[in-house]
Amino acid sequence: MADLFIDFAALSRVRHDMDGISDLLSRPVDAMRTRAAGATGHDGLRQRLQEFGDDWDYGIKQLGKYSAGCSEALENIRTQFEKLDQELASAFEDQA
Template sequence: MADIDIDLGRLSRTASTARTLKNEFDDAEGFADDIGELTGHDGLADKIEDFGNDWDVAREELRDGLASVADFMQAIHDTFIDLDDKMANPR
């Protein structure tokens, strides 16, 4: 039987990175509103807020995709850990 070499650390890091990026997208939602208020110019603030609002849908899709990638990578990692344990310690 052929050996399988899986970089479990890399899978775990990929899941962690995807989670971090997802959190960045979560945090970015209110950022445009905050920045708009800081400009001190109503017209510019409105444009910045409009831009942020236009990105809400795309940001949500990206955030959801990153959450899925994180979940998939973690599931692959956990499955290989479990499989390795079962193969090393058959009952």
């Protein structure tokens, strides 16, 4: 019979990382869109950098949305496994 083991600390770390993805990626995109675009004196290049930053901004927001959903799912997994673990422990105590 196989044992099932859930590493709750690892699950928590992954969830924390998922929560921070959007913030982590948004900063470089904002810098590219504003500072990099503003640093060039060429109007065409400035516009292209802003458009590129806007496109990436949309993608980053989508990643943030999906990573938030993933984080929520991981929290649900943790909650359900902890509940199951407690129920199993109670069942074993009742048998003793």
